[in-house]
Amino acid sequence: MINTGENKELSMSTAIMKNSRKKRLNLSPYLYIGPHLILFGIFFLFPTLYGIYISFTNWDLIGEPEFVGLANYAEILVNKDSTFYDQLRIGLGNTFKFVLFTVPACIIVPLLLAAGLNTKPKGLKFFQALFYMPTLFSVSAVMIVFAMLFSVSFGPINHYLNVDTNWLSTQPYAWFTLVIVTVWWTIGGNMIIYQAALNGISKDLYEAASIDGANSVQKFFKITLPSIRAQILYTVVITTIAQFNVYGQPLMLTKGGPTSSTTVLLMYIQENAFGSGISIAGIGAAMAVILGICIMIVSAIQFFFLRQRD
Amino acid sequence: MKKKVVFMFSILIVFAIVLSGCSSSSSSGSSKNEILYWNPFTGPDGENMKKIVDEYNKTNPEFKIKNVSITADDMYTKIPTVVNSGKGIPDLTIVHAERIKQFVENDLLTTFDEKLADYPEIKAENYVPAGWNIGDIDGSRYSVPLDVHSFVMYYNKDLLEKYAPNALDDNVITFDEIREAGEISRKDGITGIGLTWTRPIFLSIYNQLGGDITSDGETPTLDTPEAKEALELLKGLVDDKISNKDGEDPGQLFKSNKAIFYPEGIWMQNSLNEAEKLNWGITSFAQVSPDKIVNWTSSHQFVMFKDENRSEEKTKGMMDFLDYIRENSLPWAQAGQNPAALATLDNPEFKELPQSFLVQDPKLQESLKIFDYKYNGFVAEEVDKLVGDAMFGKLEIDKGLANAQKAVEDKIANNKK
Numbered sequence: 001m002i003n004t005g006e007n008k009e010l011s012m013s014t015a016i017m018k019n020s021r022k023k024r025l026n027l028s029p030y031l032y033i034g035p036h037l038i039l040f041g042i043f044f045l046f047p048t049l050y051g052i053y054i055s056f057t058n059w060d061l062i063g064e065p066e067f068v069g070l071a072n073y074a075e076i077l078v079n080k081d082s083t084f085y086d087q088l089r090i091g092l093g094n095t096f097k098f099v100l101f102t103v104p105a106c107i108i109v110p111l112l113l114a115a116g117l118n119t120k121p122k123g124l125k126f127f128q129a130l131f132y133m134p135t136l137f138s139v140s141a142v143m144i145v146f147a148m149l150f151s152v153s154f155g156p157i158n159h160y161l162n163v164d165t166n167w168l169s170t171q172p173y174a175w176f177t178l179v180i181v182t183v184w185w186t187i188g189g190n191m192i193i194y195q196a197a198l199n200g201i202s203k204d205l206y207e208a209a210s211i212d213g214a215n216s217v218q219k220f221f222k223i224t225l226p227s228i229r230a231q232i233l234y235t236v237v238i239t240t241i242a243q244f245n246v247y248g249q250p251l252m253l254t255k256g257g258p259t260s261s262t263t264v265l266l267m268y269i270q271e272n273a274f275g276s277g278i279s280i281a282g283i284g285a286a287m288a289v290i291l292g293i294c295i296m297i298v299s300a301i302q303f304f305f306l307r308q309r310d
Numbered sequence: 311m312k313k314k315v316v317f318m319f320s321i322l323i324v325f326a327i328v329l330s331g332c333s334s335s336s337s338s339g340s341s342k343n344e345i346l347y348w349n350p351f352t353g354p355d356g357e358n359m360k361k362i363v364d365e366y367n368k369t370n371p372e373f374k375i376k377n378v379s380i381t382a383d384d385m386y387t388k389i390p391t392v393v394n395s396g397k398g399i400p401d402l403t404i405v406h407a408e409r410i411k412q413f414v415e416n417d418l419l420t421t422f423d424e425k426l427a428d429y430p431e432i433k434a435e436n437y438v439p440a441g442w443n444i445g446d447i448d449g450s451r452y453s454v455p456l457d458v459h460s461f462v463m464y465y466n467k468d469l470l471e472k473y474a475p476n477a478l479d480d481n482v483i484t485f486d487e488i489r490e491a492g493e494i495s496r497k498d499g500i501t502g503i504g505l506t507w508t509r510p511i512f513l514s515i516y517n518q519l520g521g522d523i524t525s526d527g528e529t530p531t532l533d534t535p536e537a538k539e540a541l542e543l544l545k546g547l548v549d550d551k552i553s554n555k556d557g558e559d560p561g562q563l564f565k566s567n568k569a570i571f572y573p574e575g576i577w578m579q580n581s582l583n584e585a586e587k588l589n590w591g592i593t594s595f596a597q598v599s600p601d602k603i604v605n606w607t608s609s610h611q612f613v614m615f616k617d618e619n620r621s622e623e624k625t626k627g628m629m630d631f632l633d634y635i636r637e638n639s640l641p642w643a644q645a646g647q648n649p650a651a652l653a654t655l656d657n658p659e660f661k662e663l664p665q666s667f668l669v670q671d672p673k674l675q676e677s678l679k680i681f682d683y684k685y686n687g688f689v690a691e692e693v694d695k696l697v698g699d700a701m702f703g704k705l706e707i708d709k710g711l712a713n714a715q716k717a718v719e720d721k722i723a724n725n726k727k
């Protein structure tokens with residue numbers, strides 16, 4: 001039988017109808033991702049887009065936002081006489097410093113701890129709990145405790161070291177304190193990831209290496225590290241993003257001082273948008289967008305290396 | 311399969327309920343016979359305010375007060391959103407005095423003008439002037455004060471006896487006297503003065519020297535010779551080791567009998583009472599000269615945010631509550647504050663309270679200075695960054711003042727653009 005165009009059209013439309021009916025029936029994938037999608041939309045997508053919009057406006061959070069185009073970006077990026085230009089430069093500089101100081105320690109210390117725990121020492125569970133515990137505390141609780149520990153005249157640290165170092169408001173001690181506190185507070189998360197990864201390495205490799213006469217340092221660098229490379233790079237990216245968003249530690253511990261040397265960008269953003277004065281939300285939002293772009297660029301570079309090596 | 315779908319749907323519904331719950335909780339308070347009352351009091355202050363509200367509700371008023379305490383930062387962030395949305399606007403709100411001008415400028419407040427006619431006792435004569443005057447803007451009344459809380463001077467009675475027995479003879483402690491006492495006490499390892507919250511300390515001295523944070527209510531004036539003098543005075547105390555060292559906790563020093571003088575807020579009494587071996591007294595903030603006394607002060611004020619749906623009756627209910635507060639502020643005074651309503655002054659129990667001297671004496675009433683500049687918030691942020699670094703020698707005073715002045719100007723400019 002010769003197929004006429006008419007017939008063909010008919011069969012196609014039934015096929016489409018069948019297809020669409022099939023599609024309509026198959027709702028379950030959407031139901032599975034639905035809750036996530038809704039939360040993603042409400043708490044991530046909408047605020048992000050709205051924040052970007054605010055960065056193009058002049059707004060005090062009360063009246064109507066007034067569209068000013070790129071004026072806010074010009075103010076913070078180009079106008080060298082402006083306070084906000086200085087704020088962005090100082091804030092971003094301090095944020096980068098913080099990332100640079102903390103990320104290596106936040107990778108190496110948990111890795112060493114995980115390697116130690118992987119030898120299954122006595123009291124394994126106890127130590128595991130001990131190292132993981134700080135991660136569960138809120139930032140304010142941790143900072144209050146450390147402010148007391150590092151207090152100049154009444155703190156146990158100065159008492160036992162028998163010095164009267166001003167750990168919180170002179171440099172370079174302020175940075176040192178911030179890094180120590182942050183590492184102590186965040187050890188747990190990365191350590192758990194490394195422990196899981198180390199558990200997955202085949203014992204055969206270590207046995208073979210022992211037979212060949214490798215010592216433990218060689219084993220660590222030739223077997224352990226290469227085997228968990230993917231997890232290390234993953235934690236590097238995640239930790240970097242987390243440290244870029246630093247806020248609570250300098251706010252509570254050093255109050256951004258001395259002389260703004262530990263004031264990170266998020267503190268300026270907060271002050272401009274929700275400070276004790278009238279809100280300058282546009283400038284704050286523009287700074288936040290720039291911080292976001294910085295994080296994206298740094299993460300992209302890291303992801304690039306992650307892909308290269310695998 | 312069907313079960314799964316039902317399960318997923320129920321999860322979605324739970325989510326929907328949770329999410330809608332967040333938004334409805336704020337609007338539910340404004341029900342018919344209730345006055346939704348927001349205040350920034352938490353901790354012991356919050357407890358005392360709750361007590362007052364409970365007592366009032368026991369008198370069985372037509373409109374009961376629904377007390378909602380929110381931390382100050384959260385409250386100030388929420389207010390614009392809530393007033394703009396028109397839903398769940400609090401009927402009555404306590405805000406800090408320094409914020410009122412901003413709110414009026416943004417057209418967020420309703421005046422009390424017409425309502426006051428029925429409440430003749432809510433008038434200037436019955437309140438501490440510093441607290442009352444702030445609510446009058448261009449001839450309209452936008453707020454009624456709850457209290458006037460000041461930053462004053464605590465002293466250690468035993469140490470004062472030992473190192474500066476004559477300092478309080480004229481009821482005024484001068485910086486010269488602090489210096490003298492500190493120079494002697496230093497040898498015994500006793501600190502002269504513990505410097506805590508630098509903003510009110512600096513502003514008090516600045517104002518004593520004749521400076522103010524604005525020249526005309528519009529222009530900020532931070533970079534002035536008086537400001538420089540004030541910072542140099544503070545730096546001198548640090549340099550000559552009259553004050554605590556950088557990083558040393560002045561509160562701990564004072565509580566452990568290791569500092570003679572300790573400027574702090576009158577609201578800090580409870581924390582000093584916890585230190586058992588401490589024998590403290592309280593007087594006006596330290597002065598440069600006894601001729602002009604300045605006590606940095608702020609005030610909590612009742613305001614009404616604009617709400618088209620608020621009925622006449624409800625407003626009347628609120629005024630009843632304000633009138634009740636005017637006569638029954640003693641519990642608030644017991645929390646360490648000074649009520650703004652003078653009715654409490656006659657109460658013998660109030661006269662016993664250590665901080666009451668500030669409002670008992672009409673001369674000291676005049677010393678209460680509220681820095682009610684429209685851009686007070688911008689100034690506060692910059693002063694906070696400036697003073698500590700300047701007095702501990704980490705920041706050059708001239709440069710610091712110039713930067714602070716510039717920063718406030720830039721913030722104002724970008725706000726107006």
